[in-house]
Amino acid sequence: MVDYTLYLVASQSFLPPGVDLLTQIQYALEGGITVLQLREKEITTAAFVRLAKQVLALAKGYNVPLIINDRVDVMLAVDADGVHIGQDDMDAATVRQLIGSKKILGVSTNTVEEAQKAINNGADYIGIGAIFHTQTKALTVPPCGIAGCREIIKYCKLTQQSKIKTVAIGGINLSNIQRVKYQTAIQIPKDNIQFTLDGVAVVTAIISSADAKSDTKALKESWNRGICSRLDLNLCPRNLDTLKQRIGSIPENVLKTNPLIHHITNNVVKNFSANITLAVGASPIMSEERAEIDDLSRASGALLLNMGTLDTQRTETMLYAVKKSNENKVPIVFDPVGAGASNFRANATREFLESGIMNVIKGNEGELLTILKGKGAMKGVDSISCGTLEDKVHLVEEISLRERTVVVCTGRHDVISDGRCTVVCSNGHPVLGQVTGTGCALGSVIAACCAVEEDTFSATVAAVAWYGIAAELAAAECNGPGSFMPTFIDRLSQVQKSEVSLWMSKVDLEMIQ
Numbered sequence: 001m002v003d004y005t006l007y008l009v010a011s012q013s014f015l016p017p018g019v020d021l022l023t024q025i026q027y028a029l030e031g032g033i034t035v036l037q038l039r040e041k042e043i044t045t046a047a048f049v050r051l052a053k054q055v056l057a058l059a060k061g062y063n064v065p066l067i068i069n070d071r072v073d074v075m076l077a078v079d080a081d082g083v084h085i086g087q088d089d090m091d092a093a094t095v096r097q098l099i100g101s102k103k104i105l106g107v108s109t110n111t112v113e114e115a116q117k118a119i120n121n122g123a124d125y126i127g128i129g130a131i132f133h134t135q136t137k138a139l140t141v142p143p144c145g146i147a148g149c150r151e152i153i154k155y156c157k158l159t160q161q162s163k164i165k166t167v168a169i170g171g172i173n174l175s176n177i178q179r180v181k182y183q184t185a186i187q188i189p190k191d192n193i194q195f196t197l198d199g200v201a202v203v204t205a206i207i208s209s210a211d212a213k214s215d216t217k218a219l220k221e222s223w224n225r226g227i228c229s230r231l232d233l234n235l236c237p238r239n240l241d242t243l244k245q246r247i248g249s250i251p252e253n254v255l256k257t258n259p260l261i262h263h264i265t266n267n268v269v270k271n272f273s274a275n276i277t278l279a280v281g282a283s284p285i286m287s288e289e290r291a292e293i294d295d296l297s298r299a300s301g302a303l304l305l306n307m308g309t310l311d312t313q314r315t316e317t318m319l320y321a322v323k324k325s326n327e328n329k330v331p332i333v334f335d336p337v338g339a340g341a342s343n344f345r346a347n348a349t350r351e352f353l354e355s356g357i358m359n360v361i362k363g364n365e366g367e368l369l370t371i372l373k374g375k376g377a378m379k380g381v382d383s384i385s386c387g388t389l390e391d392k393v394h395l396v397e398e399i400s401l402r403e404r405t406v407v408v409c410t411g412r413h414d415v416i417s418d419g420r421c422t423v424v425c426s427n428g429h430p431v432l433g434q435v436t437g438t439g440c441a442l443g444s445v446i447a448a449c450c451a452v453e454e455d456t457f458s459a460t461v462a463a464v465a466w467y468g469i470a471a472e473l474a475a476a477e478c479n480g481p482g483s484f485m486p487t488f489i490d491r492l493s494q495v496q497k498s499e500v501s502l503w504m505s506k507v508d509l510e511m512i513q
């Protein structure tokens with residue numbers, strides 16, 4: 001049985017200066033790669049055969065199979081363990097005939113149709129990708145992404161083809177290996193089934209490394225460590241009564257636990273957000289200092305990341321905070337403020353989402369449309385409409401499924417989904433739209449609730465309802481946005497102290513079936 005956990009695609013093209021391929025492969029083998037592929041596009045057949053013989057001898061010493069890219073002749077000449085072909089190479093059925101039944105046959109696939117064909121033609125494993133953009137190969141088709149990869153895994157595992165092995169490839173490195181593992185896993189709760197990738201393939205993450213042995217070890221360790229973030233699946237209640245019961249206990253838990261909420265947020269709302277965090281019984285700390293992140297990440301109950309006044313340095317700090325929070329299992333609430341206002345923000349949004357696991361993504365319609373489409377057309381930080389409430393529900397569900405996380409879209413109706421369960425919360429008041437930063441400060445309340453409740457979906461619904469009801473109560477007592485703000489803070493803080501039953505009686509939730 002071949003172990004596909006960590007598959008190295010080795011090629012002379014991406015070596016660090018002064019390092020030769022055999023040395024780099026030796027380090028990778030010592031670090032623990034489990035499969036090796038030799039991919040050389042620009043050397044003569046004679047040179048390829050010579051190199052393959054040397055690599056094969058090396059790999060044999062570690063009991064690691066050697067697979068030759070594309071060149072069936074080279075594979076047969078050196079008697080390597082198998083061959084890997086792409087969609088533009090010789091067809092898989094012919095390759096299988098040439099190499100016989102005992103050798104390993106791998107095929108690169110980007111769609112379900114390609115996977116189906118590869119399986120029918122006798123592939124032992126398929127490489128699924130590219131998952132992300134990659135510099136190692138001029139892509140002829142766009143990356144299939146996490147979502148495309150999931151479709152292919154689902155097809156492979158659900159159609160009596162469970163024997164086929166799956167390996168993701170394309171832009172995978174230490175910063176995203178956990179996200180790839182987590183987000184490509186498929187859960188079918190009713191049958192208690194989970195399908196996962198059999199492994200990942202990397203190129204530059206090892207071959208271009210200045211310390212290939214320790215980077216290989218780190219990749220393998222990261223893959224084997226389990227999930228970097230809390231696995232929220234299967235926790236979310238399936239009916240409204242259970243959901244309401246669960247959210248009723250959350251404000252009190254925030255007060256009892258008083259979690260620290262690390263904010264990396266925008267300059268407009270820092271003071272307001274800190275006061276809102278205190279009002280709900282949590283403890284805010286606003287810090288953008290990279291040197292503090294390790295300590296804060298160990299001490300925090302949740303991290304709020306808000307792109308409101310993003311700059312290059314803050315982007316770097318936020319990316320580091322994502323990494324640390326994921327490592328420490330600290331839930332992250334991501335607010336892509338103004339994601340569609342500029343290319344800088346749209347690109348940063350993509351970078352954040354690719355850098356780790358966000359437990360909640362909260363945005364207005366314009367921001368979430370930008371996330372869905374990868375580019376946006378917003379005027380500043382104010383939202384644009386995606387259409388009807390039904391369109392909004394689809395938008396939220398689609399992102400939630402794609403990113404495998406809880407997504408909230410704010411506005412007149414707040415829509416919340418974890419991809420399997422969706423609710424609309426209609427609490428709130430139009431005056432919230434007249435005060436800047438009310439969306440940003442809602443992120444603080446969501447973070448506070450996530451810090452004390454493992455079920456991120458229920459925590460998010462609780463925060464949204466709590467916030468909306470406090471706004472309704474405050475708006476009834478004042479006559480404009482100015483006086484609304486202090487009253488709103490008062491009403492928020494009262495819910496968790498004494499008025500849970502009043503709060504619960506006002507919750508306006510609808511579950512979408």
Ligand SMILES: Nc1ncnc2c1ncn2[C@@H]1O[C@H](COP(=O)(O)OP(=O)(O)OP(=O)(O)O)[C@@H](O)[C@H]1O
Binds near residue numbers: 381428437442
């Ligand atoms: N017309 C409305 N009626 C009721 N509630 C509203 C209305 N508009 C917004 N809200 C509420 O206001 C809060 C913030 O949502 P909004 O969509 O305005 O966020 P945002 O655009 O991100 O705000 P900001 O960028 O100013 O922080 C949410 O709790 C939402 O429910």
Ligand SMILES: Cc1ncsc1CCO
Binds near residue numbers: 436
């Ligand atoms: C007005 C504004 N500009 C950047 S962030 C922010 C606060 C509301 O999102």
